[in-house]
Amino acid sequence: MSIATIMQFIVSGVTIGSVYALVGLGFNLIFNATDIINFAQGEFVMLGGVLAAIAITQWHWPTAVALIAVALAVGGLGALIDFATISRVRHASVMTLVMITLGISVFLKTGALLAVGPNPLYFPPFTQGLPLRFFGAVIQLQALYVVVIGIVLMCLLQLFYARSSLGREMLACAIDREGAYLMGIDVRLMVRISFFLSALLGAIAGAMITPLTNATYDEGFTLALKGFAASALGGFGLSSGAIVGGLMLGLIESISVAFLPSGWKDSVALIVLIVVLMAKPSGLFGGRQERRHTEVLAR
Amino acid sequence: MAKNIIKVFVLSAAVMLMFTMSPALAADQAPYLIGVSEPMSGAASSLGVPVVESIQLAAEVINKNGGVNGHPIKLLIRDDQSKPDVAVANVRQLIDAGVYGIIGPNQGSNTLAVAPIVKNAKVPLCAFNNTISITRMNNPYIFRCQINDEDQVKAALLFAKTKLNARKIGVMYTSDAYGTDAYHAAEGLVKATGVELVGAEKIDYAATDTTPEWIKLLAKQPQAILLWGSGSSMAVALRNAQQLGNKAPIIGGQGVATLGIIEAAGSASEGLYLMSLTAPDKVTPSQEQLSKLLKAKHGPNYQLFIYDTIGWDALHIYAKALELCKGAKPDMLHAMESIHDLRLASGSYSFSAGNHDGLGVDSIWIVQVRKGKMYGVQHGF
Numbered sequence: 120m121s122i123a124t125i126m127q128f129i130v131s132g133v134t135i136g137s138v139y140a141l142v143g144l145g146f147n148l149i150f151n152a153t154d155i156i157n158f159a160q161g162e163f164v165m166l167g168g169v170l171a172a173i174a175i176t177q178w179h180w181p182t183a184v185a186l187i188a189v190a191l192a193v194g195g196l197g198a199l200i201d202f203a204t205i206s207r208v209r210h211a212s213v214m215t216l217v218m219i220t221l222g223i224s225v226f227l228k229t230g231a232l233l234a235v236g237p238n239p240l241y242f243p244p245f246t247q248g249l250p251l252r253f254f255g256a257v258i259q260l261q262a263l264y265v266v267v268i269g270i271v272l273m274c275l276l277q278l279f280y281a282r283s284s285l286g287r288e289m290l291a292c293a294i295d296r297e298g299a300y301l302m303g304i305d306v307r308l309m310v311r312i313s314f315f316l317s318a319l320l321g322a323i324a325g326a327m328i329t330p331l332t333n334a335t336y337d338e339g340f341t342l343a344l345k346g347f348a349a350s351a352l353g354g355f356g357l358s359s360g361a362i363v364g365g366l367m368l369g370l371i372e373s374i375s376v377a378f379l380p381s382g383w384k385d386s387v388a389l390i391v392l393i394v395v396l397m398a399k400p401s402g403l404f405g406g407r408q409e410r411r412h413t414e415v416l417a418r
Numbered sequence: 419m420a421k422n423i424i425k426v427f428v429l430s431a432a433v434m435l436m437f438t439m440s441p442a443l444a445a446d447q448a449p450y451l452i453g454v455s456e457p458m459s460g461a462a463s464s465l466g467v468p469v470v471e472s473i474q475l476a477a478e479v480i481n482k483n484g485g486v487n488g489h490p491i492k493l494l495i496r497d498d499q500s501k502p503d504v505a506v507a508n509v510r511q512l513i514d515a516g517v518y519g520i521i522g523p524n525q526g527s528n529t530l531a532v533a534p535i536v537k538n539a540k541v542p543l544c545a546f547n548n549t550i551s552i553t554r555m556n557n558p559y560i561f562r563c564q565i566n567d568e569d570q571v572k573a574a575l576l577f578a579k580t581k582l583n584a585r586k587i588g589v590m591y592t593s594d595a596y597g598t599d600a601y602h603a604a605e606g607l608v609k610a611t612g613v614e615l616v617g618a619e620k621i622d623y624a625a626t627d628t629t630p631e632w633i634k635l636l637a638k639q640p641q642a643i644l645l646w647g648s649g650s651s652m653a654v655a656l657r658n659a660q661q662l663g664n665k666a667p668i669i670g671g672q673g674v675a676t677l678g679i680i681e682a683a684g685s686a687s688e689g690l691y692l693m694s695l696t697a698p699d700k701v702t703p704s705q706e707q708l709s710k711l712l713k714a715k716h717g718p719n720y721q722l723f724i725y726d727t728i729g730w731d732a733l734h735i736y737a738k739a740l741e742l743c744k745g746a747k748p749d750m751l752h753a754m755e756s757i758h759d760l761r762l763a764s765g766s767y768s769f770s771a772g773n774h775d776g777l778g779v780d781s782i783w784i785v786q787v788r789k790g791k792m793y794g795v796q797h798g799f
Contacts, residue, residue, distance in 0.1 A: 332658075341626055
């Protein structure tokens with residue numbers, strides 16, 4: 120296999136892995152705040168791509184304006200979902216809350232089908248131009264945007280947690296919700312912000328990937344599954360875990376095609392996930408429970 | 419007094435006549451029910467939506483012309499959501515509703531799923547699949563209102579060799595029955611066509627990224643590539659091929675030849691060759707009526723696609739069968755098998771007890787996409 124081919128697989132894996140990482144971060148945000156897996160996370164990604172395509176190609180908005188507006192709108196939708204549903208049944212069991220998010224996922228997918236139809240939607244890459252060449256591998260300019268913006272968002276999220284009072288309050292809720300409440304932190308507000316940020320991240324991921332793969336009303340489930348797998352691989356509740364998990368998942372998927380029949384692509388990544396979780400159930404870097412325990416021991 | 423008696427008598431006779439005639443009138447107007455199970459949502463909806471529209475147009479035209487044997491045709495339309503289990507449920511419902519025949523499904527996997535049900539119920543099924551195996555299952559109730567993929571793949575390979583000077587062929591195909599059958603057909607036709615298959619990659623039917631598969635296939639340096647599948651993954655595949663700098667001509671199967679996929683692929687569809695039963699720039703006399711109706715609906719620039727013509731044809735095939743059997747349901751199968759050289763929008767249909775593949779290689783068009791429109795390149799093989 121030539122170096123160009125190997126580099127191409129790596130570029131492809133890192134590109135799609137960045138999207139998985141952003142979706143995984145979205146899962147983590149809501150899991151940390153509520154202990155639930157938000158099955159509607161994939162639909163936030165779908166909405167980001169679909170709405171951006173409509174805003175740019177049908178309403179002729181400038182790309183930057185469309186992306187910001189769509190991200191904020193989908194983020195607002197995430198907050199609305201918490202306001203209208205999750206916050207109303209806060210004391211319900213985790214399973215009930217999960218089923219609510221599943222219902223919301225189906226609702227959003229069906230709504231998108233009725234609103235925009237079954238055909239794929241598309242808008243041009245953020246920057247038009249010839250792809251770059253790196254050791255013979257072709258790097259689409261849009262792929263660079265996906266990776267770079269993904270890294271920037273991940274760094275901003277880490278800074279948000281580390282340096283802002285709001286971020287530290289959210290982190291406190293993730294570590295110990297009851298303790299945070301007793302310390303005077305508005306836990307409900309933290310949950311709402313988590314839904315907003317989670318939906319915003321998903322929408323940005325969806326919008327970034329659309330110039331590479333189109334946006335369709337039913338793409339949310341596959342991306343959600345992969346984002347969930349990324350989060351589980353790295354360790355639920357851990358931001359760095361979702362990032363590493365997403366990139367690993369993308370690379371494993373991409374590189375596996377080089378050695379195995381391509382029909383195994385999706386299976387290989389999930390088999391690796393199962394093996395890792397069997398060996399280390401809390402994920403590669405340990406999930407939220409382990410971290411909590413570790414922090415208690417460090418006092 | 420006598421006048422009143424006569425009036426009463428005449429009135430009573432008129433009422434009696436009305437009651438005795440009304441069952442006969444009702445019987446004459448009783449519609450022939452035809453079931454339709456098509457993917458109007460899901461990954462294959464780009465195929466199903468235009469098909470259903472053309473079936474409905476055909477029904478309007480047939481009914482406007484007096485129906486069949488004086489009976490109007492009534493369509494019972496169901497969405498199979500591109501899923502085999504939903505197709506099965508639809509077909510059961512349609513059979514229970516008493517349909518004379520069923521049109522669809524569009525996907526080979528769905529047809530394979532419903533095949534035993536129509537066989538047990540003895541209801542003919544007019545399927546739109548190119549999937550080779552659907553008429554090779556010893557099921558006399560499956561009719562192919564399309565062309566089979568063995569003929570299409572052969573035509574594509576011959577076109578690649580003779581017109582594109584390409585002997586080294588790569589294949590990218592979807593993992594469903596449609597794609598897999600076509601790939602196996604290509605494997606079997608290598609000797610007959612004198613080409614070499616240098617590589618083949620399978621992609622998921624609903625894939626959102628096919629870059630790794632393209633990387634592997636393009637490393638084999640094919641001189642032409644067969645892209646065989648349907649649904650939104652085809653637009654993704656075309657984009658990914660373009661993004662990787664592919665220069666080899668791509669010949670897409672019929673599943674790729676939809677307006678939705680070509681629009682979604684954008685510039686990636688430029689120069690794409692497609693297997694079709696229509697050349698939109700060369701409307702035949704048999705297609706004129708349908709072309710006019712669709713232009714009236716969608717605008718004067720509307721191009722006739724294969725998924726317009728096959729739906730139109732399927733209902734006309736059933737209309738012919740109903741005419742032949744005079745609406746006797748048990749005779750529908752024999753009537754379908756009696757159809758010979760029925761010239762419709764996609765070509766000339768002939769069925770027999772030993773052949774349920776309606777169209778032949780003479781119906782195949784190869785078209786090329788240029789600036790978003792399709793142009794006929796070769797007709798018949």
